[in-house]
Amino acid sequence: MKMTGENRAEGSEITMDDVKNLIKKKDDIEEQIKAYYDVLEDQGVGVEGPLVDAEGYPRADVNLYTIRDARHNISCLQNDHKAIMTEIEEALHMLHAREKAKQERDEAEGQEEAMEQQVTLPPAFARVDAVTDGSPASGAGLKVGDEVIEFGSVNTSNFQNLQNIAAVVQHSEGKPLRVAVIRGGQKVQMSLTPRRWSGRGLLGCNIVPLQR
Numbered sequence: 001m002k003m004t005g006e007n008r009a010e011g012s013e014i015t016m017d018d019v020k021n022l023i024k025k026k027d028d029i030e031e032q033i034k035a036y037y038d039v040l041e042d043q044g045v046g047v048e049g050p051l052v053d054a055e056g057y058p059r060a061d062v063n064l065y066t067i068r069d070a071r072h073n074i075s076c077l078q079n080d081h082k083a084i085m086t087e088i089e090e091a092l093h094m095l096h097a098r099e100k101a102k103q104e105r106d107e108a109e110g111q112e113e114a115m116e117q118q119v120t121l122p123p124a125f126a127r128v129d130a131v132t133d134g135s136p137a138s139g140a141g142l143k144v145g146d147e148v149i150e151f152g153s154v155n156t157s158n159f160q161n162l163q164n165i166a167a168v169v170q171h172s173e174g175k176p177l178r179v180a181v182i183r184g185g186q187k188v189q190m191s192l193t194p195r196r197w198s199g200r201g202l203l204g205c206n207i208v209p210l211q212r
Contacts, residue, residue, distance in 0.1 A: 014094045022088045029081045036070040036077070043067050047074065122149050124182055125159040126207045135204020140192040142205055143183065150180035162209055169194045169202055 040046050043062045051067060053059050124147030131137050131144055149156055152168040168177065176191040194202035 013098070014091045016095065019088065019091050019095065022084060022091060026081065026084050026088065029077050029084065033074055033077045033081065036074045039066060039070040047071060121182055121187055122156040124149050124210055125156050126162070126165070126209050128205055129208050130206035132199050132204040135197055135199055136193060136195050137203045137205035140179065141190045142179070142181070142192065146181035146183050146188070147210065148179070148181050148207065149187070150178065152177040162207065165207060173202055
């Protein structure tokens with residue numbers, strides 16, 4: 001009955017379906033054991049009851065063949081039940097171990113990707129220190145504390161002062177600008193369209209330069 005041996009393809013891995021099949025076999029065995037116990041109960045002898053009378057002769061009031069057959073099958077099925085319970089336990093242990101290893105591997109890969117991203121991110125040249133609700137900046141997803149690494153055509157390599165950003169905004173009214181910021185150590189990109197709104201300016205945010 002062992003699935004870890006000849007019944008499973010060599011090199012294949014235990015799956016949850018394998019465990020479900022094992023549990024179904026266990027349930028089937030338990031049903032068969034119960035059925036044979038019912039047979040013994042009908043005969044009134046149970047598993048240990050004597051099959052001979054007081055004088056040592058085979059009892060004539062019971063079906064000896066049926067009783068012996070039921071007892072033999074119960075013994076075999078109990079061995080099968082013990083084996084399959086061990087197999088279920090081993091299969092669940094393998095599943096849990098594999099899931100734990102996968103989780104640890106995913107976490108390690110995630111940390112590695114985050115480290116790579118942090119290494120490759122360019123230095124920010126400005127920071128958002130205010131965003132007004134309902135403004136174009138707010139609608140685009142800009143948040144206080146975002147560190148700007150790209151604002152339209154302005155980036156880390158060509159930024160000189162805030163007039164660079166102001167000029168881009170004035171010339172891009174009604175046109176989407178690609179904006180990239182560092183937030184929580186990761187790069188976040190968004191599309192920001194300068195436009196007239198109920199508040200001041202075309203963005204509704206305040207950006208200050210960073211000293212590098």
